[in-house]
Amino acid sequence: MLRLAGVADSGDDCIDDGVVRALSLFDSMKNLGMDAGNGYCVPVSDLPMPVIRYDAHGQWRYMNSAAQAMLGDASGGACASYAESGLLSPNALQQYGDAIREVADTGVARELELSFDGLPEAQRQHYLVQFVSDPVQDSPAGVLAIYFDITARKRVEAKLRERESFLESLLDTIPIPVFSKDREGRYLHLNRAFEEFLGVPKQRFVGKTVFETSPQALAQTYFAKDEELFVKGGIQRYEFKVQNAKQAVRDVEFSKAVFHDDQGRQAGLIGAILDITERKQAEFEQRAQYEKILLLNRSLEAKALELSDARAQLITVLHTIPDMVWLKSTTGILLLCNQSFEQFVGKSKVEILGRTDYVVFDAELADYFRERDKAAIEAMHVCVDEEWVVAPATGERTLLETRRLPVFDAAGAVAGVLGVARDMTERHRFDERLARREREFRTLVENSPDTVARYGRDFRRLYVNPTFASLTRGGANALLGKSPSEFPGGRATVLYERQLGEVFATASDREFELSWEAADGRQLTHLLRLTPELGANGTVETVLAVGRDISELHASRAKIHRMAYFDALTALPNRVLFNERLREALTSSTDARFAAVMMIDMDRFKGVNDTLGHAVGDELLREAACRLLDCVRAGDTVARFGGDEFAILLPEVSDHGILEQISEMIIKRLDEPFLLDGREVFISCSIGIALYPTDSTDAKDLLRYADSAMYQAKRSGRRGFRFYTKDMTIEATARLLLESELRRAIDQGEFELHYQPQVLLQGAEVIGSEALLRWKRPGEGFVRPGQFIPLAEETGLIVELGRWVLREACRAAAEWNTDGSVRHKVSINLSARQFQSRDLVLVVKEILEETGCRPQWLEFEITESLLLAENDSVMSALLAFEDMGLSIAIDDFGTGYSALSYLTRFPIDTLKIDRTFIQRVTSDRRHAELVKAILSIARCLGQRVVAEGVETIEQAAFLDAHGCEVAQGFLYSKPLRQSEIASLPRYLSVACGGQS
Numbered sequence: 001m002l003r004l005a006g007v008a009d010s011g012d013d014c015i016d017d018g019v020v021r022a023l024s025l026f027d028s029m030k031n032l033g034m035d036a037g038n039g040y041c042v043p044v045s046d047l048p049m050p051v052i053r054y055d056a057h058g059q060w061r062y063m064n065s066a067a068q069a070m071l072g073d074a075s076g077g078a079c080a081s082y083a084e085s086g087l088l089s090p091n092a093l094q095q096y097g098d099a100i101r102e103v104a105d106t107g108v109a110r111e112l113e114l115s116f117d118g119l120p121e122a123q124r125q126h127y128l129v130q131f132v133s134d135p136v137q138d139s140p141a142g143v144l145a146i147y148f149d150i151t152a153r154k155r156v157e158a159k160l161r162e163r164e165s166f167l168e169s170l171l172d173t174i175p176i177p178v179f180s181k182d183r184e185g186r187y188l189h190l191n192r193a194f195e196e197f198l199g200v201p202k203q204r205f206v207g208k209t210v211f212e213t214s215p216q217a218l219a220q221t222y223f224a225k226d227e228e229l230f231v232k233g234g235i236q237r238y239e240f241k242v243q244n245a246k247q248a249v250r251d252v253e254f255s256k257a258v259f260h261d262d263q264g265r266q267a268g269l270i271g272a273i274l275d276i277t278e279r280k281q282a283e284f285e286q287r288a289q290y291e292k293i294l295l296l297n298r299s300l301e302a303k304a305l306e307l308s309d310a311r312a313q314l315i316t317v318l319h320t321i322p323d324m325v326w327l328k329s330t331t332g333i334l335l336l337c338n339q340s341f342e343q344f345v346g347k348s349k350v351e352i353l354g355r356t357d358y359v360v361f362d363a364e365l366a367d368y369f370r371e372r373d374k375a376a377i378e379a380m381h382v383c384v385d386e387e388w389v390v391a392p393a394t395g396e397r398t399l400l401e402t403r404r405l406p407v408f409d410a411a412g413a414v415a416g417v418l419g420v421a422r423d424m425t426e427r428h429r430f431d432e433r434l435a436r437r438e439r440e441f442r443t444l445v446e447n448s449p450d451t452v453a454r455y456g457r458d459f460r461r462l463y464v465n466p467t468f469a470s471l472t473r474g475g476a477n478a479l480l481g482k483s484p485s486e487f488p489g490g491r492a493t494v495l496y497e498r499q500l501g502e503v504f505a506t507a508s509d510r511e512f513e514l515s516w517e518a519a520d521g522r523q524l525t526h527l528l529r530l531t532p533e534l535g536a537n538g539t540v541e542t543v544l545a546v547g548r549d550i551s552e553l554h555a556s557r558a559k560i561h562r563m564a565y566f567d568a569l570t571a572l573p574n575r576v577l578f579n580e581r582l583r584e585a586l587t588s589s590t591d592a593r594f595a596a597v598m599m600i601d602m603d604r605f606k607g608v609n610d611t612l613g614h615a616v617g618d619e620l621l622r623e624a625a626c627r628l629l630d631c632v633r634a635g636d637t638v639a640r641f642g643g644d645e646f647a648i649l650l651p652e653v654s655d656h657g658i659l660e661q662i663s664e665m666i667i668k669r670l671d672e673p674f675l676l677d678g679r680e681v682f683i684s685c686s687i688g689i690a691l692y693p694t695d696s697t698d699a700k701d702l703l704r705y706a707d708s709a710m711y712q713a714k715r716s717g718r719r720g721f722r723f724y725t726k727d728m729t730i731e732a733t734a735r736l737l738l739e740s741e742l743r744r745a746i747d748q749g750e751f752e753l754h755y756q757p758q759v760l761l762q763g764a765e766v767i768g769s770e771a772l773l774r775w776k777r778p779g780e781g782f783v784r785p786g787q788f789i790p791l792a793e794e795t796g797l798i799v800e801l802g803r804w805v806l807r808e809a810c811r812a813a814a815e816w817n818t819d820g821s822v823r824h825k826v827s828i829n830l831s832a833r834q835f836q837s838r839d840l841v842l843v844v845k846e847i848l849e850e851t852g853c854r855p856q857w858l859e860f861e862i863t864e865s866l867l868l869a870e871n872d873s874v875m876s877a878l879l880a881f882e883d884m885g886l887s888i889a890i891d892d893f894g895t896g897y898s899a900l901s902y903l904t905r906f907p908i909d910t911l912k913i914d915r916t917f918i919q920r921v922t923s924d925r926r927h928a929e930l931v932k933a934i935l936s937i938a939r940c941l942g943q944r945v946v947a948e949g950v951e952t953i954e955q956a957a958f959l960d961a962h963g964c965e966v967a968q969g970f971l972y973s974k975p976l977r978q979s980e981i982a983s984l985p986r987y988l989s990v991a992c993g994g995q996s
Contacts, residue, residue, distance in 0.1 A: 199245025916948025
């Protein structure tokens with residue numbers, strides 16, 4: 001904006017340098033005592049813009065040639081004395097006259113947009129008229145009306161409105177609901193279809209965000225989708241359910257895209273809503289039809305699955321059964337055989353496959369086999385034969401029970417013959433005994449999923465069922481005739497045989513659980529029931545063992561135990577198990593030795609977790625757990641309590657030196673880089689140690705004391721360890737009490753704001769102040785900010801306090817700037833915790849609107865550490881503040897991790913040099929050079945510099961000499977209450993080092 005001589009800000013950028021020169025010329029002529037009648041009419045007449053002088057009653061006294069031309073052309077050559085009434089409507093003429101009289105009465109400049117609305121629309125001219133008081137010596141005060149032609153601008157605006165109306169009409173013709181939002185999420189435009197679909201007028205949406213128009217949960221979903229679009233770009237499509245104007249829930253598809261401004265920045269988004277309810281219904285019906293088809297095919301799939309399972313089982317059986325199995329083509333070539341077949345023939349698979357019977361067997365036997373194969377093919381079904389043959393491998397006569405089955409290809413044609421042969425030689429000798437056993441156990445074997453075995457008095461197995469056999473290596477052959485200790489053996493079989501002996505001795509049932517390893521390596525658990533079988537004389541002849549698989553139940557019990565006592569992420573003991581072991585250690589501790597509890601907290605873990613993600617954070621915790629285990633002794637317990645907090649129990653410690661060595665080793669190991677997700681990550685740790693019985697004999701107290709010592713280590717600079725002392729309990733109790741008092745103080749309104757003036761070094765003019773939070777405890781006076789502000793940061797109370805500070809400071813700024821005189825800017829400190837709240841920008845907007853405070857009256861102060869976090873939400877908030885007109889300052893510049901790149905990346909307006917540099921600027925050359933360097937950098941970047949803690953005239957002189965503009969400190973004033981700031985003079989005296 002341009003500031004006219006002796007006039008308030010015009011508020012319009014259309015006034016150019018020529019206008020300023022013209023007004024300066026008027027001021028110069030008035031200073032020379034020229035009146036409006038003669039002294040300056042000649043230079044005014046040469047000005048290009050129309051100028052008319054009126055007296056205090058609104059009668060014109062002079063006009064230059066440009067004004068005469070303007071009024072003459074507009075009125076068609078009519079007399080200028082009557083031009084205004086002919087060119088202006090009564091209402092406009094009334095406003096024009098009121099403006100002249102108001103400026104004449106108050107002396108305060110005014111401006112007015114004026115249209116010659118008394119003329120037809122096509123002939124109208126538009127002007128911005130600046131009314132300026134014109135006091136002249138020896139003459140009554142007058143008013144100058146200076147006209148600036150804005151006709152072209154008005155016509156452009158009309159064209160823009162016409163174009164906007166056209167676009168709005170075009171959107172209203174589209175039958176699909178269409179909407180647009182700006183970058184902050186406020187609705188810009190809604191077409192008629194949008195209104196009709198939702199049954200809500202557009203006025204309910206325009207200018208508002210989804211949080212003002214929709215329920216919180218729904219608004220959060222919309223907001224998240226919008227932010228995702230701004231991040232990813234492109235076209236965003238997703239389906240949703242929406243209630244339309246008829247209260248019916250409809251399926252819709254949102255389509256959205258980002259639009260940009262003329263500088264290529266994201267300006268907002270435009271979206272359309274497509275009702276897809278009918279399409280979804282059609283899809284549902286189509287899916288229903290598809291489900292019917294699936295249902296029809298399901299039986300076929302089940303059959304296919306059965307065939308697949310059967311094939312897999314057949315292959316398994318092929319390689320495990322003792323029977324001979326082979327497959328031949330229709331031409332008699334051997335295609336497949338199992339190990340039993342190889343043993344019968346006495347040749348390897350390589351020598352057998354791909355050859356005919358005439359190569360493998362002698363001619364007579366080959367002819368016999370060939371005839372049987374042809375008979376099976378001709379019969380087209382299974383053919384069973386018993387045949388005595390001479391085994392080629394042994395030369396002995398062997399009785400074979402052979403089954404031959406034609407094999408068909410996909411077309412149904414015979415592709416070969418499958419044969420299975422069993423050696424029945426020994427079978428003849430045991431037929432009768434086997435038949436009896438088969439009758440006894442057939443039902444049990446074929447129907448029971450439990451394991452079944454019969455034991456003799458020597459504990460050897462007389463029988464096992466297939467379920468039992470399938471679970472052991474070697475199957476039934478490996479089990480029968482052997483005792484449990486012989487096969488499978490192991491410690492569990494000792495218990496088994498002892499239970500068997502008890503049953504044989506007492507003739508009573510036994511039931512117990514037994515864990516053992518199956519053939520596939522699985523660890524199984526069975527519930528075994530042993531039942532005695534009595535002979536004719538009443539003695540126990542055999543014992544029947546029936547086992548039920550309870551492996552899943554056993555695993556569930558073990559899992560529950562692990563969940564109850566171990567950390568799922570690191571497999572370390574959890575807090576519960578640690579406490580149990582701690583109590584046991586305290587109970588068994590001897591007088592010669594003591595026990596120790598260590599609490600370990602990883603520094604900077606949260607930054608790693610937030611930056612690299614929870615998966616990397618979990619891997620870091622697992623690796624840290626392994627390193628901790630490497631640092632402790634065999635009998636020590638390392639536990640994870642949760643988050644990044646670990647604990648160590650050392651039950652038998654002889655001296656402090658051992659604890660110091662272990663602590664130093666832990667710090668050293670955790671200092672070593674962690675290779676996570678392809679990058680090196682560095683952390684450190686803080687350790688607190690409490691001793692039994694030195695510090696306490698109570699387990700809970702030891703944990704609490706170790707925790708206090710750990711926090712003391714963190715506050716002492718981290719990467720260290722501390723032993724507990726009683727002073728820590730006193731300090732912790734004081735902090736807890738202070739926190740309680742702090743919460744009460746917020747509820748009781750014990751806080752107030754003081755303001756320390758900020759002045760221009762040249763002239764000591766007050767241009768603003770910094771708002772400083774003060775806590776006045778009833779009956780105790782003020783609490784130092786260094787005591788309660790860090791605690792408020794730690795507990796999160798700073799967010800609520802910061803909102804109160806912002807509201808009070810805005811009210812003060814509004815009060816001090818309402819009269820429109822010299823602007824008083826208020827600086828407000830923002831905490832990093834406030835930026836963690838996503839609604840910070842919204843809170844600032846609400847408070848500005850609530851208090852009537854303008855953004856240009858405020859400056860937010862932030863710390864360098866906030867910028868170092870490189871958080872997108874911080875950049876987003878700062879850019880939003882910049883768009884609102886708020887200025888941003890870096891507080892205590894130079895004391896933190898300064899990085900010059902942040903001065904260009906972030907919208908920084910002001911650098912505040914910390915008082916530690918200012919206090920030694922006249923006594924320490926290095927401090928002086930550093931301050932000069934900061935001033936030079938700020939000057940190059942166009943940033944303002946405020947020097948804090950200025951206490952001497954020499955310091956002020958140094959800063960002024962090297963280009964610093966603004967100072968703040970006790971040299972000018974101490975922090976004052978709001979009422980004292982209101983009565984503060986505009987210019988301060990520094991002679992007394994304070995308020996004048």
